[in-house]
Amino acid sequence: MRLSPLLVLAPLGLLGLAACQTESGPSAGRAAGLDIPEVEAVDIAEATIKDLTQMLSDDSFEGRAPGSIGEEKTIALLTERFAAAGLKPGNGDSWLQNVPLVGIEANKVSPLTISGGKTPLAFNYGSEMVIGTYRETETIEIIDSDVVFVGFGINAPEKGWNDYAGLDVKGKTVVILVNDPDYASVDLTGDFGGKAMTYYGRWTYKYEEAARQGAAAALIVHEDFPAAYGWGVVESSWTGPQFFAQSKDRGARQTMANGWIQKGVAEQLLASAGQDFAQLSKAAKQKGFKPVPLGLKASVSFANSITTTRSNNIIGILPGAKRPDEYVLYTAHWDHLGRCKPAPDGDDICNGAVDNATGTAALVALAEAFAKAGAPDRSIVFLAVTAEESGLLGSKYYAENPVYPLKQTVGGINMDAFLMAGPAKDVTVIGKGKSQLDNFLSAALKSVDRVATADSSPQNGYYYRSDHFSLAKLGVPMLYINGGEDLINGGVAAGAAVSKDYTENRYHGPKDEFNPAWDWSGVMADLALYYRIGRSMAMSTSWPNWVDGDEFRAVRDESRMGS
Known part of the structure; x- marks a missing residue:
């Protein structure tokens, strides 16, 4: 996972045609021949992401290890909240996709x-x-x-x-x-x-x-x-x-x-x-x-x-109003490490509050927002995957056994750990320039007066360390960004200090726990951005692709051929 707030975006496919009316009027962007509709802001419930993060990271979930009581509790909680948000089961009549694992x-x-x-x-x-x-x-x-x-x-x-x-x-x-x-x-x-x-x-x-x-x-x-x-x-x-x-x-x-x-x-x-x-x-x-x-x-x-077990990906869908067989994907991994090396105080539960109860809770908050705004033209799939911490296994299984064909998947947004750093002036783009999704990102950033900056630590290989990569390997273009480190209060130094503190003191340890004093304002600003990007993709007629020469371009071209 990325060690700071994550977003992975992924519209996929070949260049589409421009045009079409949007929910707010004619297309707002024609960059690179893409149809980039304007999107109106919506209210996203802070209470939803806050309360669900607290519940998912409670000690009773025992760190949400695949195959554990924590998985059972996570499935029950997410399916209940997906249904209440207005989603339908995403795998036929089931909310679940079985993922066979060996421990x-x-x-x-x-x-x-x-x-x-x-x-x-x-x-x-x-x-x-x-x-x-x-x-x-x-x-x-x-x-x-x-x-x-x-x-x-x-x-x-x-x-x-x-x-x-x-x-x-x-x-x-x-x-x-x-x-x-x-x-x-x-x-x-x-x-x-x-x-x-x-x-x-x-x-x-x-x-x-x-x-x-x-x-x-x-x-x-x-x-x-x-x-x-x-x-x-x-x-x-x-x-x-x-x-x-x-x-x-x-x-x-x-x-x-x-x-x-x-x-x-x-x-x-x-x-x-x-x-x-x-x-x-x-x-x-x-x-x-x-x-x-x-x-x-x-x-x-x-x-x-x-031990052999079947863990589960959890899937909900909001069917599209006009083109329900074209899909925009939001993903987050629900799992964490379970019980782990104890802290000095004896606490041995790796609760994974930031990593990734926050991203999992964000799926529900976004599902509520989309349903309240009404179904967009394309379907929205909300996918909570298992076993990310074991090597992206749940997303890998979905990518290789997709419920919704990858060639019909327009894009996706993956959320892996939101740090409570407060609002930022920027977003950091991991893999900047890899795909035409940069254009969708630019339009969304303009609407919220933020800027894109390049990853300052490309040597860390963050592009290959979260669930979006499983889809990218099979041709699905992925724009991977985080919430930025140039904070409104404190600038770059403050942002770096927040990331450093989390990495050194809580990441993959028992002290990644929910804190009632957290400032959620930056997270909510990021979610508003993620909603705009996903909604714009879902109202667009375009199929953005990887740029010429990118390592994933050929497999996407082949998958989309004849579509």
Whole structure:
């Protein structure tokens, strides 16, 4: 998830025709040949989002882990409130889309031991390393696996880059740097987009590639800056049950173990092999880097508690008045981490008030506003997805098994964590310039006297870290923005301080709890903007597309062909 207020937008498709009357008169915008209708402001109930955020993050929901009592309570609450708002069940006669999951929790984890070097080493689970498996097996035992440093663990033929070149790593343990090679650049030029992270920089990709290469284990080196979060986030996220989409081979094609190690652990490991971490990290940033066998042996073992369950995406729909088979999508993930590493006071419930009770509650508030304003021309789908915290699993399942065809989905807005920072002068656009949705955003911003600014931390790869990405991979254009950090009260410094405080003290921890003293004014301003954008898409006749040359353009063109 993005560590500050999130919005993900996504109208999809090929360029449509301009024209048509709108609810407030003729089209207000013709930019790039797009029909961008004007939208009147509406009242969005602050009480709805405030009260639902408090309820969803109550201790009785136990952190809303998939398959838990928290899920049962969330389903009951959202379906009741969706129905009361005036929505209809979004999956035939059902509010639910079943999502098959397997939960795997590592226990009885041995220290990670390293032998064969200058000094025998042992690293403890939790404080120095975390580890688990994607395989549905009761025990994992890795004994004396050869250790190889593989730089950033990237195999990108189109870029002439292969960190595995010339070495068979089958059965071996690979040590991988986080992010991608040019994350420290000062601009956006470079083999991997300069400081803007590509998918090759995401930890999910690194494990996928290690599995394709046949590695027994993959260990990513954690560093705060390129990871964009501290070790505490890794520890809380990777201990406890980990959920995955069930596969026919029960995970047999995956590595035996995936995990993270602290930077200090990596430095000790490489020093024992007679290598220097800083020097190897520098070398790994250059094209032509080759993997480095370290002459070390790694061993680790753990047992697995395995559960299979069906979690659920929750779907409501407001059918369109004129073109009900064209869809605009609002999404938010309802899940959080459940019980997690206790705080010093013993609190072990990760309530997820900001992440993402706020976004889930916003779905209901927006549903109420749309229903009161009357159905727009296109249908509006409100989708609360599961298992985002486990790797975007609910949105991935929906994207691959859509209730409403993606080629008929005009766009979407994903909301993932609203910080209570107060109103801002700007919005920050993640992936600015990727699609023609920038035009819809510009029109909405003009109506509320706000401006768009580019992401100041593109190296953190926020574009690949929330549920909009599951749809983007399958061609659905996504405009991804947050509420901005140039606050009306305090400016950029104040906005940065709010984000920093949340990231360091509450994100993915037991203290992400509801606070009755929160200032909701900034959230409500953001929701008014999100309503305008979604309503404009729902009244438009256009099908905005990705820009020429974007990585997702081709798959969208193919899906829309003949529509």
